[in-house]
Amino acid sequence: MRLIQQHALHKIGISKEEALEALQVVRQECAGDAAKTAGGSDSTRKCTALELLEEEHAQGFIITFCSALDNILGGGVQLTKITEICGAPGVGKTQLCMQLAVDVQIPECFGGVAGEAVFIDTEGSFMVDRAADIATACVQHCQLIAEAHQEEDHLKALETFSLESILSHIYYFRCRDYIELLAQVYLLPDFLSEHSKVRLVVIDGIAFPFRHDFEDLSLRTRLLNGLAQQLIIIANDHKSAVVLTNQMTTRFGQNQSMLVPALGESWGHAATVRLIFHWDNTQSLRASEMCSLHLSPKMQKVLK
Amino acid sequence: MVVLRAGLCPGLTEEMIQLLRANNIRTVVDFVSSDLEDVAQNCSVSYKVLVAVRRVLLAQFSAFPTNGADLYEELKSSTAILPTGSPSLDQLLDAGLYTGEVTELAGAPGSGKTQVCLSIAANVSLGLRQHVVFLDSTGGFTASRLYQMLQARVEDREEQMEALQRVQVVRVFDIYEMLRALHEVRDCLSQQVESSAGLLKAVLIDSVSAVLSPLLGGRQSEGLAIMMQLARELKTLAKEFSVAVLVTNQVTRDNSTSALKSALGRSWSFVPSTRVLLQGRAAPWEEGTAHTACLAKSPRQVGSGYGKGRCGCGAVGCRVSLPRGTHCNGRVADVCY
Numbered sequence: 089m090r091l092i093q094q095h096a097l098h099k100i101g102i103s104k105e106e107a108l109e110a111l112q113v114v115r116q117e118c119a120g121d122a123a124k125t126a127g128g129s130d131s132t133r134k135c136t137a138l139e140l141l142e143e144e145h146a147q148g149f150i151i152t153f154c155s156a157l158d159n160i161l162g163g164g165v166q167l168t169k170i171t172e173i174c175g176a177p178g179v180g181k182t183q184l185c186m187q188l189a190v191d192v193q194i195p196e197c198f199g200g201v202a203g204e205a206v207f208i209d210t211e212g213s214f215m216v217d218r219a220a221d222i223a224t225a226c227v228q229h230c231q232l233i234a235e236a237h238q239e240e241d242h243l244k245a246l247e248t249f250s251l252e253s254i255l256s257h258i259y260y261f262r263c264r265d266y267i268e269l270l271a272q273v274y275l276l277p278d279f280l281s282e283h284s285k286v287r288l289v290v291i292d293g294i295a296f297p298f299r300h301d302f303e304d305l306s307l308r309t310r311l312l313n314g315l316a317q318q319l320i321i322i323a324n325d326h327k328s329a330v331v332l333t334n335q336m337t338t339r340f341g342q343n344q345s346m347l348v349p350a351l352g353e354s355w356g357h358a359a360t361v362r363l364i365f366h367w368d369n370t371q372s373l374r375a376s377e378m379c380s381l382h383l384s385p386k387m388q389k390v391l392k
Numbered sequence: 393m394v395v396l397r398a399g400l401c402p403g404l405t406e407e408m409i410q411l412l413r414a415n416n417i418r419t420v421v422d423f424v425s426s427d428l429e430d431v432a433q434n435c436s437v438s439y440k441v442l443v444a445v446r447r448v449l450l451a452q453f454s455a456f457p458t459n460g461a462d463l464y465e466e467l468k469s470s471t472a473i474l475p476t477g478s479p480s481l482d483q484l485l486d487a488g489l490y491t492g493e494v495t496e497l498a499g500a501p502g503s504g505k506t507q508v509c510l511s512i513a514a515n516v517s518l519g520l521r522q523h524v525v526f527l528d529s530t531g532g533f534t535a536s537r538l539y540q541m542l543q544a545r546v547e548d549r550e551e552q553m554e555a556l557q558r559v560q561v562v563r564v565f566d567i568y569e570m571l572r573a574l575h576e577v578r579d580c581l582s583q584q585v586e587s588s589a590g591l592l593k594a595v596l597i598d599s600v601s602a603v604l605s606p607l608l609g610g611r612q613s614e615g616l617a618i619m620m621q622l623a624r625e626l627k628t629l630a631k632e633f634s635v636a637v638l639v640t641n642q643v644t645r646d647n648s649t650s651a652l653k654s655a656l657g658r659s660w661s662f663v664p665s666t667r668v669l670l671q672g673r674a675a676p677w678e679e680g681t682a683h684t685a686c687l688a689k690s691p692r693q694v695g696s697g698y699g700k701g702r703c704g705c706g707a708v709g710c711r712v713s714l715p716r717g718t719h720c721n722g723r724v725a726d727v728c729y
């Protein structure tokens with residue numbers, strides 16, 4: 089179908105323009121059939137930058153309740169993009185993921201996106217009681233706002249926004265090795281089409297299954313790249329944010345060593361936004377967290 | 393591979409086709425490369441007729457040599473140079489992006505490849521008022537960033553909106569979708585060629601390695617075949633329709649020298665005519681936001697290195713100012729955008 093040779097055209101007796109038109113009609117019909125069967129995922133992928141701008145303005149952010157972090161992210165975690173959180177052990181990556189899983193459910197009248205969350209855990213670090221604490225604090229915060237402003241829709245939203253509803257809308261999956269993780273991610277589109285309110289997919293510990301027991305490094309690169317593309321498709325088609333956490337590894341330079349995110353150079357291209365957390369010189373535990381935006385399409389400043 | 397049929401040229405009748413086919417001569421190539429005396433004897437066809445048919449077939453199907461002067465004239469009239477919006481990058485690329493060629497931009501994560509692509513799109517769409525097609529395979533295209541760049545260049549809101557409308561974004565996350573999108577662009581262009589002067593001037597692809605790297609490596613060789621098919625599509629698009637094609641690529645670390653080099657291997661290195669390597673800051677929390685661009689391969693720049701354009705440190709007239717081990721020609725520019 090793709091190759092139109094001159095002699096074939098002469099044989100059929102039509103001109104090149106007519107052949108191109110015929111191809112377009114066939115292509116549209118095929119796309120129409122595919123749309124009926126697959127849910128029309130690729131028919132809306134072509135648009136002008138102006139339309140995209142309007143879409144972006146209308147999209148919300150998932151706020152993190154830390155204003156410095158929200159500032160450098162440009163308002164919060166963006167939907168339809170992949171955000172990667174890297175940091176040394178103990179810096180707070182899983183906590184941030186749990187916070188985001190609760191924050192995505194904040195009703196729209198309070199400034200949230202009113203969505204549900206999928207939490208894929210590979211390290212077993214998800215603590216339900218900690219998530220319950222975060223959820224309770226969030227509900228209390230919203231109640232304070234509602235009391236201060238006293239509006240109708242605030243009070244109505246608060247009726248459905250409770251601890252039980254928050255915890256019941258976090259879909260938790262536990263994957264023990266890389267095969268389970270890959271299977272889960274590749275099966276996720278089906279799950280998301282059934283639960284269309286999901287707006288956040290968290291994969292806590294994407295480095296862990298791939299770092300040990302992997303002898304064939306080129307296979308690892310291929311699997312990771314395929315995984316990255318699948319995650320981008322999920323983020324785009326279902327208008328949800330994908331958040332990944334990554335570990336740090338040491339790279340030896342000529343006379344120094346640095347902490348860099350794990351999984352190699354090619355994985356660095358998977359995420360659109362990369363947050364790197366590290367401690368600064370003072371020993372105080374949470375008080376001074378420096379966070380710099382390593383890759384961002386929008387902001388290139390380092391914020392302290 | 394054109395199959396012989398009746399009516400391909402005068403003198404080639406159906407009867408003659410059957411006789412030739414009985415002697416295993418099916419295509420034009422078979423016919424032209426066979427010994428006509430033998431064919432005349434075996435097929436009992438007249439030798440003169442065969443010679444006449446061969447002359448016509450050669451005239452129809454072979455390539456014509458042109459001389460350099462005609463080629464130069466054609467190049468002068470059909471090639472355009474698109475400025476990228478950054479004067480130092482333009483200088484590195486010998487005045488800008490050339491239409492009819494494939495240019496590659498490689499860099500580590502965070503080195504600024506998507507930013508440069510957005511800047512080029514803004515420049516072409518606003519400054520030159522031409523259409524741009526942006527194929528996004530990483531999800532990194534942010535329309536608000538493009539809008540910011542346009543706002544920095546011009547104040548009038550109407551012009552900004554028009555410039556945004558001239559940039560068409562297609563999201564392709566798979567190699568087959570990318571090939572299909574390129575086919576659609578090609579069809580669109582060939583339909584337009586008669587009507588308008590061809591408003592599309594630049595096709596930016598960010599990035600090519602995101603869709604190709606899941607297929608390469610391992611024991612299957614289809615990945616390499618698909619990569620070459622994509623390369624052929626890009627080159628045909630650039631050459632036939634006089635558009636500038638810019639692709640972005642990842643970098644990998646060379647095992648022996650631990651230097652950064654472009655991904656996708658040696659087979660891909662022959663595809664773009666110009667390759668630029670971008671380098672950003674070493675560590676994210678260091679001060680300074682200058683990015684450097686280094687020309688790794690170029691058909692035009694002086695001192696492009698002997699041979700394959702690898703580290704031409706020994707070549708005459710080549711200034712080396714980067715640390716040992718990087719693949720470059722010593723031409724470095726500071727890029728600000």
